[in-house]
Amino acid sequence: MTNKLLIVDDEVAILRALSRLLTRAGYQVFKANSGEEALSIMQQQVCQVVISDFRMPTMNGAELLAAIKAQYPETMCMILSGYTDFNSVVALINSGTAFRFLQKPWDEQTLFTEVKEAFSTFHSRAHQQQVNLLMSNTAEALVELHPNGQLGRVNGVAKQLFDFTQNHILLSDMFPYCTDNGVSALFEDDLHTITMQNRQGKNVELHFKLATDNSRFFELHFVNKNDDAVSNRKPLAAFLDKNELLSSVDGLIKSNTHFAMIAIHLKNYSYWTDMMGLPESTALFDEITSTMLSQSKQFNASLSFLSDEHFVLLLDNYKSELDLHKQLTDFIEPFNTSKFSDKSVHVEFVITYCIAHEDGDNAQQLLNNVLMSNRLYRSSHTHFFMRYDAAMIEQKRNQLLISKALFHAVENDELFLHYQPKFDLNKGKICSCEVLLRWNHPELGNVSPGVFIPIAEQEGQIIELGYWVIESACKAISSWTQKGIHLDKVAINVSGKQLSQVDFIPRVEALLSGFDIDMTKLEFELTESWLVDNLEESAEKLTRLKNSGISIAMDDFGTGYSSLSYLSKLPIDVLKIDRSLITDIVHNVNTQSMVGSVTRMAHDLGMQVVVEGVEQIDQIKLLEKLKCDVIQGFIIARPQAEDHFTALISNADVSIASVMGKI
Missing domain, CATH: 3.30.450.20 (PAS domain)
Incomplete structure (x- = not known):
């Protein structure tokens, strides 16, 4: 078999250099200067190994490799990029999308070694897949x-x-x-x-x-x-390979047959391997494949085994979608018998399906759709048979578009900050604020933080975005100080992912060293759930931050563990009570009692209490009575641009009376 290698980079010089090196090493090399061109080449020449740059216009390396893995799951994908991109690539490596991270500028010997290992791994997996089929089918x-x-x-x-x-x-x-x-x-x-x-x-x-x-x-x-x-034993119905599967689907489409394509993923096989060992888990896998083949023969259905414990079933003898669900229930029924339930593990499937022609009008499209929907539902706890949902896939595509754009948001100068004032009930005036990240994309427009922040958390961009926020907030504080504007605290949200980075503390220290500001003015807010889930790591790093003068706030208290016993183990200065705890405080005596108790205990631990989401005058009166320290909410002021915020806090008349006078 010819070893085919695809190189993807938007720099022509790099493509030429890599092509020369790897052609001399004996590989058949294909070149693409964009993700779109790479996918086009893969349709004509399925390459066993792909090496892609990470930062590319239109489609970055993460999106390209995800698309390749969706259509060609056997392909070994590698990222070749600058070291600064490593943190962004970690999620790709951990998920199995990327096999290796190669650093620019590359070392020739290291490059040859890694490429050789990628091909070796590909052939080893392909061979093992052939053996699996042979063991099951013969x-x-x-x-x-x-x-x-x-x-x-x-x-x-x-x-x-x-x-x-x-x-x-x-x-x-x-x-x-x-x-x-x-x-x-x-x-x-x-x-x-x-x-x-x-x-x-x-x-x-x-x-x-x-x-x-x-x-x-x-x-x-x-x-x-x-x-x-x-x-006299009759051979088991053979698994279709991918080409045979697509050919069968094309035949059904041409004959105008109404049929369903079902993706069946053996969800927990890797867990079995870790728990039982390879021989036992492989033997169990053989039993499962034999049972599936026997079932497909009974249902007069075609069955294909692709890779990574993915099976595809073609059913064309059902009367309705309800009947299809019944047949699928019957299809997997043998796996609920004592033959499998008595094993030390539970056989679990993720099953999704497409219906032709409604969910796709050609074989490859149907296969892509059913496998994509299967991946989307893989982490779900549902045990239903889920049909391909075009709207859900479109939502995922939009998320990928946002994710891609986020990688360039800093360099394209698309980010800006808003500031939400905090009102000190003891001093009767605005004395602090929370810094909030905002994003305006030239094509997407103003993207809600409720949309892009979770994506950035999941995809990893939140790390670099977080450093940008810290640096920009420090610039603002320095500018305010020069103008004679002084605040007690400026609160900055820090992601748990950012804090968990090995170099977080030195990077923050290096960043802050470039500003002549009072570190005691800074407050880092982290969510309760992350802090408690990572208690030891949190305590160590937060103590270092606190020793430098930075205050630590526990955000969203009340949405997670809500246990003050954890607070004594963490160097927390501020407890932020979530808005969900005070929505009914005016009319609910139990809520009043709870907030009062939390406030007293927090004060006993030397913490300040901030309440967010305050929207009513009656809430302010009650929170003042319960001895809460600071309030934050739209009744005080909405998040606003820097010039409006500085104008507001420069106004000496901003007091509790003027705030209440708004109503």
Whole structure:
């Protein structure tokens, strides 16, 4: 098989240099200077390995590799980019989308080594997939033997003949005359014949044919000539490969057949491997595939095994969508029997489906849609059969568009800050504020932080965005100080992902060293749930920040653990009570009692209490009575641009009376 390699980079010079190097190394190299061109090439020449730049216009490396993995899951994808992009690539590596991160400028020997390893891994996985299919599909007895003579997997036909066990059986147990030269010494000729007893005590003449693999193991095909029960055995319905699957779908479409394409993902196989070990989990996988093949034959359906425990089923004999659900329930029913439920693990599937022609009018589109929807529902706890939802996919595409644009938001100068005032009930005036990130994209317009912040958290851009916010807030504080505007505190939201970075503390210290500002004016807000989930790490890093003078606030108190016992273990200065805890405080005595108790205990721990989401005068009066320290909400002021905010806090008349006078 020719080793095909696709290089993707928007810099022509890099494409040429890499192409020269890797062509000399013996690879067939294809070049693309954009993600779109790369996908077009993959449709014509499916490459085993793809090396892509990370920062590219229109479609970045993350989006390209995600698209390639969706259509060609076997392909080994690598990122070649500057080291500054490493943190953004970590999620791709952890998810399995990217095989390796290669740094620019590259070291030739390292590049050759990593590319060679990528191809080796591809061929190893492809070989293992072929073995899985062979073990599941063949009507012959089949045993896997390793070069050291240890017995590997045994398929169902061989189990019917002999009492093989899966653990610690050597070739010498089967063939006492096996020499020290190993398995190959036994089979000097192409064919070898031996007579053995089967489990019923019958003498069985077996013909062994050795198929050697140059790197991993030996396979022995047991061809029984005497046992009618095996010689008359009908072959199991074969798995379709991807090309055969697409061809079958094309045929159904051309014949105008109404059919469903169902994606079945074996959800927890990797967990089994970790828990049970490879031999046991592989044996269980073989049982599952045999059962699925048997079921597909019973339902007169076509079944394909793609990769990564993905199966695709074609059903065309259902009367309605409700009937389709019933058939799918019946299809997986064998996996609820004691044969599988008595195992040490539970067999769990993620099942989604598309219906032709409503959910796609060609084979590749249907396959892409059903696999994409399967991935989207993989983390869901639902046990229903979920149909492809075009609206949901469109939402995901919009998220990808936003995610892509976020990578360039800082360099394109699209970000800006708003400031929301905080009112000090003890001093009777505005003394502090919270810094809030805003984003205006030239095409998307003003994107709500409720939309882009969760995406940035998930995709990793929040780390660099967070540093931009800290730096921009420090610039604002420095400017205000020069103008004679002084605040007690300026609160900045810090993501848990940002805090968890190994270099967070030194980066913050280096960033802050460039500003001549009083560190005690800064307050870092972190969510309660993240702090408590990472208690030891949080305590260590927050203590270092606090020692530099920065105050620490626990944000969204009341939406997570809401346990003050954790507060004594963390260097918290400010407790922010979430808006959800005070929505009914005016009319609910229990809420009043709870907020009062939290406030008293927080004060006993030396903390200040801030209440956010305050919208009513009556709420202000109650919170003042309950001894809360600071309030924040639209009744005080909405988040606003810097010039409006500085004008507001420069007004000496901004007091509790003037705030109440607004109503």
